[in-house]
Every structure is written in structure tokens, then in C-alpha cells.
Amino acid sequence: MSEIVVQAFVTLDGVAQAPGGPDEDPESGFDHGGWQDRYHPDEDNEFVGEWESKTEALLLGRKTYEIFAGAWGVWDENADGLTGELTRRYNRVPKYVASNTLTTLDWKNSHLLGPDVPAAVAALRAQPGGEIRVWGSGQLIKTLAAHDLIDEYRLVVYPLVLGTGKRLFSEGFPLTQLTLTESRALPTGILVNTYRRRAAAEKGGG
Template sequence: MSRIVVQEFVTLDGVAQAPGGSEEDLADGFEHGGWQMDYDAVHDRDDEGGPIIMDWESRTEALLLGRKTYEIWAGAWGVWDEHEPGSMGELTRTYNRVPKHVASRTLTELGWKNSHLLGDDVPTAVQKLREEPGGEIRVWGSLNLIRTLGAHDLVDQYRLAVYPIVLGTGKKLFAEGFRTSTFDVVESRVLKSGVIITVLRRRNE
């Protein structure tokens, strides 16, 4: 059986919108794009977080993405050079190789290799993916999709890098209306940068 694992960079007030770049997601006039990258540039100069992310990604057997995140990733990882040295090339090779399952009501075809549309019934399609033999199916970004997955109890684990920042605006990982949930803390540690690594598993009650 496979596992659905959500990974996100989030602020103290739960914002997970556009952590990696100023143009990543401008919805609702969001003006803090790149907040995670900017913080790390100042406070994580030793790149303590880098090996953690690479360890997480080494377990990725497939990607599960919403439309917006898919289009951002297809225009980045989908075209970057696989022979780039270091983590950039390693991640590019990984993301090109693994299957990519995409939830979308508007896309009819996908240009990034090994990409597949989930169809109209996303919860049922994801449940079938979970039932197949395999490892971790990784979710990054894709906040609307995560809300759907949460509503149908389809997330096996959340891996969060919680940044000591309050933005006061932006799309939240657990937005209003999210299914009431209780979690077991699998892991929690504080990096020298002040970022808190927290791994959560939904408690069956």
C-alpha cells in the first residue's frame, strides 16, 4: 500500500502560499512571495534544511499535484537540466522520472512526461493510488487538493517546516472549513535557523 505524504513550508499563522518565489502565486494580491527562500537566505546560510528536504524527497515514488502547482512545476522542474550538479539536478531527475498524478477540472492534456489526469472523481482515484503497492506519493503546494484529501481522510502524514514568521495574509494549509482533525506528533525538532520540523500523522479516533 502506498502513502500520501503532504510536505509544506508554512508560517506561524499557517500560510503556505508561494514560499519559493515572488511570482509563484499572486492570487488575491499576495505580496509576500518567496518568504521561505528569503528567510533561509538570511537565517540558514549553512543550509541545514537542504539535507532534510533531500532526505524526504529520496522517498518520493510519485507526485500528486493540483493544477496550479502542476503548471508551476512543469514550467520549472519539467524543463530544467537534469545534468545540473548537486540537488538541482538530482531533484529534476527524480521529478521527471516518477509518475505525476494531477487533479484538474480544466486541463485536458499534460505536457510533462509521465503525467496523468486523475479524472472527475479525485477522492476515488487517490484512494486507488493508495491501495496500489508502492512508497510515498508526495504532495507539495496544492492547497485546494489537500483540503479535498483531508475531507476524505486520504492524507497519511504531514511533514511541515514551520517558519517563525507571521505574514497576516495568504492561503493557509488548514484554512477555515478544513475537516476537524487530531494528530500524533511523529517527530519535532528545531533547526538552528529557528525553523521547526514537525511530522504529523492523523490520529484514528
């Protein structure tokens, strides 16, 4: 059985919108894009590299897919360090995309989930394999949570309050009981927290 793992960079007030750059997602006039750049923890590459070494597939909403395809999908696989490592991995693994509007996908190894996203994801999750990674994709995460399809959340929590922007756990997010299984504080004040579904945690994962 595979596991659906959500990874996200969030502020103290739960904002997950456009951490990586000013043009990443300016929707609704969001002008704090790139807020993650205020912090430069040396440990970033270490834990992200460790997490992504376990990625066997990507599960993405349309907007995040298009951002990833325009970045990892075109960047040099021979780049140094983590950038090259992730570019190679993301190009290799299958990408599963939830979209009501896209009809074709140009990034290699990409597949549309079809009209019944929960059923398609449940079928993927039931197959043998490793971690199916979700980045971004707030609306997709909400849908998956409503059908109890998320096994783990890995949240990198920054000591920053923006007061505006899309939140990971937005209004109307389904009731979700989680167990904190790991927490690490970085020197910059960033917390790296891992939460598992209550049932999955009680069973020891799985």
C-alpha cells in the same frame, strides 16, 4: 499500500502561499512571495533531499502542477546538487494531477485523475508502493483530508507572521486528528515537524 504525504513550508500563522518566489502565486494581491528566502538554513538540502529520496509519485493540483512543470519539468537534469537530483526524480516518477480544466498534460509521465478525485487517489493509495508526495495544492489537500486520505504531514514552520495569504489549513478544513511523531529545531528557529493520522500513528504507520 502507498502513503499520501503532504509536505509544506508554512509561517507561524499558517500561510503556505508562494514561499519560493515573488511570481510563484501572486493570487489575491499576495505580495510576500518568496518569504522563505528570509531564512537560509544549511540543513534545508539535507532534510528535503532525505524526504524526496522516498518520493515514488507526485500528487498535485492544477496550479502547483503548472508551477512544477514550468520549473522541474524544464530544468537541467545534470545540474549540480539537489536541483539536479530532484529534477531527475520528478521527471522519472509519475505525476497525478487533479484538474477540472486541463485536458492534456505536457510534462512526461503525467496523468489526469479524472472527475472523481477521492476515488482515484484511494485507488492509488491502495496500490503497493512508497510515498506519494503532495506539494502545494491547498484545495486538493482539503479534499483529500475530507476523505481521510492523508497519512502524514511534514511541515517546515518558519518563525514568521505574514498576516495575509493562503493558509494550509484554511477556513472549513475538515476536523483532523494528528499525532506529532518527530520535531526538529534548526538554528534559525525553523521547526521541522512530522504529524501522522491518529489511526496510522497508533498502528505504527500504514
